[in-house]
Amino acid sequence: MAQAASLAQLQAEASCPICLDYLRDPVTTDCGHNFCHSCLLQRWEGLQGDFPCPVCLQHCPDRSLRRNTQLCHMVDVVKQLPNTEGEGKQQEEKPLCEKHHQVLSLFCEEDLELLCPQCQVSCDHQDHHLVPMEQAAACHRKRLKGSIEHLTKQFKEANKALEMQVSKSFELVRKVENQRRDLHSEVEYIKHFLGIEHDEICVRLLKEEKRVQDKIIGTNHKISGHESRLKILLRKITDKCAQPDVDLLMGIEKIHSTFENLESPAGFSYELNKEIFTLPPQYFGLHKMISTFQEYLTLDAETAHGSLILSQDGKTATFQSLEPNHVHNPKAFTSHPAVLGSEGFDAGRHFWQVEGRGLGELSLGVCKESFPRNVPIPPTPDNGCWKIQVWATTPDTGVSGNSCHIGVFLDYELGEVSFYNLYDRSNLYTFSAIFTGKLMPYFSVRPFSTSFKLRIVEDEV
Structure with a gap:
């Protein structure tokens, strides 16, 4: 019996914890657990960064794992070992009743016990439902x-x-990192009075991350333990089903009780609260204005001057030198490098954001739908165009916040167009007028600009 148990244990050690079959091309993680190479890669499919061990969840630095050659040879040897468990037990003598020393041939369905014929007439099982051992098995x-x-x-x-749960852990880290990055960007714009509060919020985020992470890890351990218990129970039941009738029925009550009382642990879910700075009053007013009246504009390609190249999504216009013999669209600007928004407004309140990068000057605002596009007249309020000019003096390096970021707020009924520097939340200028007809978002670049790019921004700041 001891030899058979040792053989079974050896065969279990040579099995993969994922597929439960003998190890194929085994590899060993840093935490010491062994898996089939293909099973582990399949489990890690789609993950980036750290890769958790399927058994203990310890993070592995990368996917490159060394093949365990010695373990591979051991598995080959274990596969060749004979399974003597069944043969040995068939040669054993039939078990006898400890009380009456007769062969056990009956099974009590109420007490789940093996009985001999004499036990059948005893007072303990006299009224119980007894069946032949083979039938019960x-x-x-x-x-x-x-x-x-x-x-x-x-x-x-x-x-x-x-x-x-593992995915939620990575998602938690990603969300915290995104919030930390956004919060840090805001601090850079107004850090003269937000430096101390930035540190306090980061501490709260770290504590929240640790609190949720600890709960997730605790839940992971519970589920992992439940998974291990299920695997052990599955193996026990599978082995039990392969045993002779007598051995199958011995201890059957414990297996049934374990299976029936098995409960699955509940998973842990969370919702990360968004941290917000305590900012000055003008910040909150602008922040509310953006969240309430934000418009998601696109640029109208039909109105774009020939020197402005629009992106496929209509969000970005890049200025370049106009090629000779360029064919102009009848609706396009020809007097200066300008482009209109695809939709205009004849009522209500509207807010949009524009970012300019490169070397040059950007003009933006609103104009009447009837504003001339092929007549060289200056875009002024008298001509139906309300716009301001801003300079972008830093080369286009692709780094956020290195140029200009302007917000435009149109209050049609009030007759105002306001412009805001979204880096420091300051008001740049406000036009007052009586608007009639449809007003179109207006964007233009000075002809002497170089490597200039304007972009419609959709995210809040």
């Missing part, structure tokens, strides 16, 4: 086999739940 074997499918489903669900 067949019945309980069928019952155990029926539980395998359910347990397998539970095992897969536990495995999936564990993967979701």
